Structure formats: C-alpha cells, structure tokens
Amino acid sequence: MSGDEVLISARGLRKRFGDFEAVRGIDVAVHRGEAFGFLGPNGAGKSSTMRMVAAVSPVSDGELRILGLDPATDGPQIRARIGVCPQEDTLDTELDVLENLLVYGRFFGLSRREVRARADELLEFVQLTDKARSKVDQLSGGMKRRLTIARSLINRPEILLLDEPTTGLDPQARHVLWERLFRLKQQGVTLVLTTHYMDEAEQLCDRLVVMDGGLIVAEGSPRALIEQHVTREVAEVRFAPGEQPDTLDDPETAEKWGDLMGGRLEVLPDRVLVYTEDGDRVAARLGEIGLRPASVLVRRASLEDVFLRLTGRSLVE
Known part of the structure; x- marks a missing residue:
C-alpha cells in the first residue's frame, strides 16, 4: 500500500x-x-x-x-x-x-x-x-x-x-x-x-x-484474489464439434472427472475448464481417463477467472 x-x-x-x-x-x-x-x-x-x-x-x-x-x-x-x-x-x-x-x-x-x-x-x-x-x-x-x-x-x-x-x-x-x-x-x-x-x-x-x-x-490485490478464489493454473480442454462427452453435463460425473484430473471442472458449450495447481498434469491424465480432446491449453489463472466465478457468466443488460 x-x-x-x-x-x-x-x-x-x-x-x-x-x-x-x-x-x-x-x-x-x-x-x-x-x-x-x-x-x-x-x-x-x-x-x-x-x-x-x-x-x-x-x-x-x-x-x-x-x-x-x-x-x-x-x-x-x-x-x-x-x-x-x-x-x-x-x-x-x-x-x-x-x-x-x-x-x-x-x-x-x-x-x-x-x-x-x-x-x-x-x-x-x-x-x-x-x-x-x-x-x-x-x-x-x-x-x-x-x-x-x-x-x-x-x-x-x-x-x-x-x-x-x-x-x-x-x-x-x-x-x-x-x-x-x-x-x-x-x-x-x-x-x-x-x-x-x-x-x-x-x-x-x-x-x-x-x-x-x-x-x-x-x-484485495489482483494476485490475492486469484489465490483466494481460483487455482494457480487453468487447463482449457476443447473437443471437436459434437465430441464433447454428454456425461460432463451431469454434475456428479463432472465432479468425479474433476477429481480424477485433480481440479474443479467448469463445463461450457465449447470447452471444459479445469482449475488446477498443475495444468500439465491435467493434460497428461486426459488420455488415462478416456478423453480425446482436440486441444488443451494450459494458462495462468487470471482475474477474469475470479470475476466470472464471483459474478457468473450470465449476460447482464
């Protein structure tokens, strides 16, 4: 300060x-x-x-x-x-x-x-x-x-x-x-x-x-808010059109797969976000649990992740 x-x-x-x-x-x-x-x-x-x-x-x-x-x-x-x-x-x-x-x-x-x-x-x-x-x-x-x-x-x-x-x-x-x-x-x-x-x-x-x-x-500070509300990294898992498993829409299944991948899952229409401390570990485990994504992007968690978690993704007019 x-x-x-x-x-x-x-x-x-x-x-x-x-x-x-x-x-x-x-x-x-x-x-x-x-x-x-x-x-x-x-x-x-x-x-x-x-x-x-x-x-x-x-x-x-x-x-x-x-x-x-x-x-x-x-x-x-x-x-x-x-x-x-x-x-x-x-x-x-x-x-x-x-x-x-x-x-x-x-x-x-x-x-x-x-x-x-x-x-x-x-x-x-x-x-x-x-x-x-x-x-x-x-x-x-x-x-x-x-x-x-x-x-x-x-x-x-x-x-x-x-x-x-x-x-x-x-x-x-x-x-x-x-x-x-x-x-x-x-x-x-x-x-x-x-x-x-x-x-x-x-x-x-x-x-x-x-x-x-x-x-x-x-x-808080941007860094403190990220540490408090999300994880260090986010793995963005994208599937080819029509190939994202329907089972991920089930909360219990999504939670189980999140546990297997070592992070919290957020299922979106075009991708799955895995909030984790080790994005590379998530990428490595995808094949082990039967997922075949088109791409995986591992990035640092950002203030935008905090913002969306706290305020939601619904459009506010």
Whole structure:
C-alpha cells in the first residue's frame, strides 16, 4: 500500500433511485497514492458509487468522506481537488486541442498564464504537443482519451476518477494510456477506476473490489484474489464439434472427472475448464481417463477467472 492516509472512506454507503437500491451498504477505503479499482458486471453499482465519490450524486444513506470532507456540504471544495475522466469523451469539438484545455482550466479559476503553462505541460505528458492546434474531430480515439485525461488533470487533482478509461481503444492505444496512468501514480496521484477489462485491472490496480448486485463480494490485490478464489493454473480442454462427452453435463460425473484430473471442472458449450495447481498434469491424465480432446491449453489463472466465478457468466443488460 502506498500510504496510510485514507483519501476516500465509505461506511455503509447506499444509493437508491426510488424503490431500487443500486448500492446496498458498502465499505471502502482508498489510500493516498494507490490505484484502486471497482469491477463488476453492468448494474453492479460501480457507476453509482463513482458518482457519489465525485460529489455529483447525493448519498442516500451511510457515511462518505472524500479528502476528509463531506460531499453533502463540501461538494465544491471536493470537486476542486479531484479530476474526473468520464466514460464518454465530452470534448468540445468546436475548439482545438489546446483550447479544450485552456477553457476547462479557466473553470477552476486559474490565471491565463498559469493555465497556458499547465496546458503545455499536460500536452507534453500525454504526447499531444504536435496536435495542439488540431481540431478534436481530427484525433484518433486514443488521442481523444489522452486529451480527456489531460483535461481532467488541469487542476492538479489529488484523486483522479476514471470510468472505463480505455473502452473502445485498440491494444496499442490502451498500452500507451496504461503507461501514462502508471506515470501519474508514480507522481503521487491517487487513481480510482472502473473497468470491464480484467487485464487492465491486473496491470493498474494495487487493490480492487468486485461488486455484484450493489454489494462488494470480494476485495484485495489482483494476485490475492486469484489465490483466494481460483487455482494457480487453468487447463482449457476443447473437443471437436459434437465430441464433447454428454456425461460432463451431469454434475456428479463432472465432479468425479474433476477429481480424477485433480481440479474443479467448469463445463461450457465449447470447452471444459479445469482449475488446477498443475495444468500439465491435467493434460497428461486426459488420455488415462478416456478423453480425446482436440486441444488443451494450459494458462495462468487470471482475474477474469475470479470475476466470472464471483459474478457468473450470465449476460447482464
């Protein structure tokens, strides 16, 4: 953990919309200098929590403190000290890249001289100096995201809130953005993010919570969550079309075969996942118990395995 000072503290935090309770009493503590993540399927309560933390949505019940301040009474002071990178880019397409930063900086009361110096500094940081006079519409998706992050940093925030920061970006753009966010963390900025990308959470987060149905169902570092909820390795066993044994659909049979292979089985329509401490041993034993798969892939267990085990594989709209 980067520091003992708690910048975000929530106890019994709840958010209601009429009869619907989106956040159902969660406890969270985010320390200075760490990168903290909220993971969960659609409707888990992540965005509702982030909006309360951003001091733009009132708390329905419980206690929330941001930088030691109460968002119910100190909203403007909190918003002056945090940065927010929304999921959707809200850049002004009528302005060029530099003007987007200059205009936004004036909202925080920065002098023209100060905001210009800060804008130049941020354009260099996000590698957009050569695009300073380009219109927003001329930028790629990755460039727009970097500009949005630059804009959210104009007031030198102590906390940066990022809602799905790399959604829709290609792998190269995602990695560039990850590197920029890592540098921000090195500079002491506290990062709080939501993401649907498990590899992103593993790359960026020191700690995270998994939310489901408005509740926190797990909390810890990515590595600790993997060790706690799944095994060290996963063997993905694929069969040729129509050749996956029907008997694996029977829970008792699947459990018995799992015992024989030395791991827990998850039977999917297109493959069987064996959660095990020794994937090579599983691959070797398949033939011994009469299975003839088309392929076997042994991989390291990931945060995605944890996520799917805790929240299920059903599609949530």
